[in-house]
Amino acid sequence: MRISTAQLFQQSVTTMLNNQTELAKTQEQLATGKRVLTPSDDPAAATRILDLNQVIDTTDQFQRNADFAETRLALEETALTEVGNILQRVRELSVQANNDTNTASDRKLIAKEVRENLGALMQLSNSTDANGEYLFSGFKTDTKPFTDDGSGNVTYAGDQGQRSLQIGSSRQVVIGDSGADVFMQVDDGAGGKNSMFAVLNDFANDLEANTPTGTTLTRLDFALNVVSDTRASIGARMNTIEGQRNANASFTLLLQENRSNLQDLDYAGAVSRFEQQLLALQASQQTFVQLKGLSLFNYL
Numbered sequence: 001m002r003i004s005t006a007q008l009f010q011q012s013v014t015t016m017l018n019n020q021t022e023l024a025k026t027q028e029q030l031a032t033g034k035r036v037l038t039p040s041d042d043p044a045a046a047t048r049i050l051d052l053n054q055v056i057d058t059t060d061q062f063q064r065n066a067d068f069a070e071t072r073l074a075l076e077e078t079a080l081t082e083v084g085n086i087l088q089r090v091r092e093l094s095v096q097a098n099n100d101t102n103t104a105s106d107r108k109l110i111a112k113e114v115r116e117n118l119g120a121l122m123q124l125s126n127s128t129d130a131n132g133e134y135l136f137s138g139f140k141t142d143t144k145p146f147t148d149d150g151s152g153n154v155t156y157a158g159d160q161g162q163r164s165l166q167i168g169s170s171r172q173v174v175i176g177d178s179g180a181d182v183f184m185q186v187d188d189g190a191g192g193k194n195s196m197f198a199v200l201n202d203f204a205n206d207l208e209a210n211t212p213t214g215t216t217l218t219r220l221d222f223a224l225n226v227v228s229d230t231r232a233s234i235g236a237r238m239n240t241i242e243g244q245r246n247a248n249a250s251f252t253l254l255l256q257e258n259r260s261n262l263q264d265l266d267y268a269g270a271v272s273r274f275e276q277q278l279l280a281l282q283a284s285q286q287t288f289v290q291l292k293g294l295s296l297f298n299y300l
Contacts, residue, residue: 034263036049036262036263042262045262045263048262049259049262049263052255052258052259052262053259055255056252056255056256056259058169059248059251059252059255060252062166062167062168062169062244062248063245063248063249063252065165065166065167066165066167066173066241066244066245066248067245068165068175069165069167069173069175069237069241070238070241070242071129071130072129072135072175072176073175073176073234073237073238073241074238075127075129075135076127076135076136076176076177076234077231077234077235077238079124079127079135080182080227080230080231080234081231082120082124083121083124083125083196083227084224084227084228084231086117086120086121086124087196087220087223087224087227088224089117090114090117090200090203090220091217091220091221091224093110093113093114094203094212094216094217094220095217096110097110097207097212098212098213098214098217104210107207107208107210107212108207108208108210110207111203111204111205111207111208114200114203114204114207115200115204117200118152118197118200118201118204121196121197121200122146122148122154122197125145125146125179125182125183125197126144126145126146134158135176136158136176136177136178136179136182136183137157137158137159137178137179138158138159138160138161138162138163138176138178138179138180139158139159139161139163140157140158140159140161141163143157143158144157145157145158145179146179146183146197148197152197152198152201152204152205154195154197154198154201156179156180156183156184156195158178158179158180159178159180160178160180160181161178162174162175162176162177162178163175163176167240167241167244167245167248168244168247168248171240171244173237173240173241173244174237175237177230177233177234181230182226182227182230183195183196183197184196185226186198186199186219186222186223186226187219187222188219188222189215189218189219189222194219196223196226199216199219199220199223202216203216
């Protein structure tokens, strides 16, 4: 069988190109640290890697949700801590005001401080997060929850919804409490419900009329119980978030280890293969140089 010079050249060129392709692939593997660069490298592994990446991305989103939920609950807890401080101070004023040694003027001075605290309570009830969303509006986070008509009558414009976020594949957490539940459901001591704002406003009115009563103290205790119960609920939810965050982190680590086993490169083996492929390429190049000189015309 005769082999033409053109065929010899073509075979040599094809060999060099194949060697260059294999060498380039190994170089890319060494540069990226990945064994599987394209699905054709290992179809089964590539499919599994895609599945693992999707689960890792989803778990990372759960972690971001957990961080957001924790931040929002922390803001609410801080606001309610201040609310509790206000109610406790007003309670102290109530005890002070019911002392018979106080004059009408004394009680009017106490009333001024009560109204200052009422204003602070209004500000806290309309607290917002870093995105400008109201903490106590329920689902209506862009609606200012509480407004005062100027006569001490406070109305609630939010709803009773409680937003939830997915923080795990099978776990959600409530990230807020509606203002209706926190500020508008205080036992009035007579079987009905009233708002914290009304408790403070009525107390101030009684002081200005020089007619304080012991009922205020009872109503303030009920209000403090609402705040305490809500804060306890927030604490339980934050503990849930922390536990789920730890579970997510452990799960992500396991997924990353599995992915690493599938796609990470064996550097020692890759370096050895690279050296062999480099030698093969150099040999094919030298062979081609020698073949270029194999022609009868060179000897005529």
